[in-house]
Amino acid sequence: MAKNITTREEDYSKWYNELVIKADLAENSGVRGCMVIKPYGFAIWERMQAELDRMFKETGHQNAYFPLFIPKSYFSKEASHVDGFAKECAVVTHYRLKNAEDGSGIIVDPDAKLEEELIVRPTSETIIWDTYRKWVQSYRDLPLLINQWANVVRWEMRTRLFLRTAEFLWQEGHTAHATKDEAIFEAEQMMNIYAEFSENYLAIPVIKGTKTESERFAGALETYCIEALMQDGKALQAGTSHFLGQNFAKAFDVKFAAKDGKLDYVWATSWGVSTRLMGALVMTHSDDNGLVLPPNLAPDQVVIVPIYRKEEEFEAVNKVALNLVKELRSNGIRVKYDNRDTHKPGWKFNEYELKGVPVRIAIGPKDVEKGTVEVARRDTLKKEFISSENAVEKVLLLMDEIQSNLYNKAASYRAEHTTEVATYEEFKDVLQGKGGFILAHWDGTTETEEQIKNETKATIRCIPLEGSNEPGTCIITGKPSERKVVFAKAY
């Protein structure tokens, strides 16, 4: 059914922008680059938060909260960190407004200038490590396994809803460990948790890997990542986990006494995913009819629409519908019963298709007579009549089926759009053609990486941790390469 949305084929980017707005996920605000996350979009984000939070807690992490503001001097303490973020920082310089003396209105009070400017956190390593110094004296205080859910600000010049916004919501884990091995284990564990979350909840298959030096987080020794592929053949980094070595511990003087009494700097990790995942979710599964949501994250897994003309028809239909609502809920299904009489069934069908509700159940007077209901799947758009006695069983089955189907579809798309190439010519052909992930040998230098990026706009998404790792020769320089790495154009 037509939704007046640009099709993906016509203009993928426009399709995305329109869909995010029409499906009531988010919209631009009056503040440059800052979005409003609307209730329907936020309900999906809340489901993501709930699952991730559970996974973090099951692996021993606790939540805490650290200040929004970071004094400029803290922020500048770790050299590569400040280099990475300085150009996109919102800076608080004053703490008061007042009426202008010339009567022209409200102005910033020049007498209320801060002694030291405050940076609105773009990420919290510096303020957190300044705090950890007070929390860590001995090995007994370690590990610290802490996460925070927070808003952060990066003053991006070009913004797009969810994908790149000046303010976004995220979680940032910050852990402190007694040994290098423990910290590396933690960073890898969190990458694995992100991958598991992505595959089991978002239904998005990901490649796990490490970033090249030039793509690493500012201040990290190693950045682990998960990389997903969107329907336009572009990659999207869906989560990162950083092994920070002792960089922040040294910058903030965080030492601990080991069992043998020796003082050493603490080892660190940090890791995060953000509302960017909302963009990944939309771009992986949705179609020209609107959103397609995986049942594990859909705020409403099932919508029930009653169909009737006369009042007495409604009574009979309503009875069946209410009974089904109750049964589905007692089976843990999130059900919306849309019995509004202000909107027609056709309008509602259209609306829930646009909103990506996984299963729609329609019940009319004939269904009541026959003891059937009509069940429609959002993913395949297939409809069938089933006995209403089997409706709960069917819905429970569909929850799993739709979740798997979305994952499998995305995995097939990725398989079709993953190409191993042997030459730079092939590389460019694939990139100009179907795009997607390209596996190619690379000599390990930033120089070659830059050359490819400048010539093709493709970047190294990651050095994969799984799959074939046969050595070969770089497609540009012919120098030796340990294994193929993953290239793509990326969001």
Add this chain to the structure above:
Amino acid sequence: MAKNITTREEDYSKWYNELVIKADLAENSGVRGCMVIKPYGFAIWERMQAELDRMFKETGHQNAYFPLFIPKSYFSKEASHVDGFAKECAVVTHYRLKNAEDGSGIIVDPDAKLEEELIVRPTSETIIWDTYRKWVQSYRDLPLLINQWANVVRWEMRTRLFLRTAEFLWQEGHTAHATKDEAIFEAEQMMNIYAEFSENYLAIPVIKGTKTESERFAGALETYCIEALMQDGKALQAGTSHFLGQNFAKAFDVKFAAKDGKLDYVWATSWGVSTRLMGALVMTHSDDNGLVLPPNLAPDQVVIVPIYRKEEEFEAVNKVALNLVKELRSNGIRVKYDNRDTHKPGWKFNEYELKGVPVRIAIGPKDVEKGTVEVARRDTLKKEFISSENAVEKVLLLMDEIQSNLYNKAASYRAEHTTEVATYEEFKDVLQGKGGFILAHWDGTTETEEQIKNETKATIRCIPLEGSNEPGTCIITGKPSERKVVFAKAY
């Protein structure tokens, strides 16, 4: 057992500050007035959030997220609103740092000045009403029942952990309605939800009432509030709900077409509670031994401490303990089993008393022999041995008993510290004596209110909505008074 905390009698204020830090709830950060909420404190806040969020959703509210920043021009649109907040606003003026040309380090880039300054939200009415304009056209779009969980910033000069901080966490509900009556109903409903939450979860009895004109929220026509009494006889405002009339709709031009097609401005409410509730929780129930937490909010409701000397003793004790942990958890109890061998039982007892865990269970080799466990209540500090077979039943009983006991204790304290007075002399005597809530007749003028405040530091906490409402004469002016109002010194 001594905790090296100042006693309440010695210095209530110092007791509070020390307790918040020693019980690992929060600490000051390196950023002026901004606190770090530590994992234990945050776990309590998360429980508050979970219960409130459930109550909001059960009454039809949805969560959303609006920008952190508010353009100065929006912020200035509602006159009394800007008057109320202008003096305590953090202002973002720049969006970039750079290296100083003289090599002196990182500076704010003067070329990156914003065209319009941005206010870090002290509350979000203005940015939200600017958004609602786009969401509301007809009565069909109403009501909007939206809440957000967010951080806000008010540049307070004197700060205290939880009670008054430059940045704090809160929820702010913002609703839009077609009629005045609906908006008033909503504002009252949310006050009632706050009262219910306070009494059933925080175990804090509250007085429901409305604020006088001078104590109202900046921009409100009526502010409903719940007022609690702390153990030092001072009042604490624990939540507010505002009927905003059409003030913000007019300032942001939010109109809707009614059923009859007529255009009218939308009616508004806003309502919020904050991490200040953490301060209220501490100050209401805790004692000179540390925190006392109501079971409904305690992150750990029960702690089990094994007592043993030899390894074979541990094995027997551990078996009983693990079994009990399992049984308690399957009954929905949050249990911590502290089997660390790095700390002695005495240290642990002390620690969990300080942390306010409602029930402590100790199990030693003799208990295993006799089939008993030792159960200690945090609220009364009473201990008893019971048959381990009855332990689960006993704990379930204690959860209710302790929750009620804390509420009843606080209610008794309040009853003892609520005094009706007939004269200003009496008023001053009570205030200098035991303090607490003072009910007195007031002539309804801001002038009299100010006089009493200046002379005694007591303010009108609220005009109560319940209780006796006999008319009388003002204790200052002798003019007629409709009913006694509630005075107190307040946080």
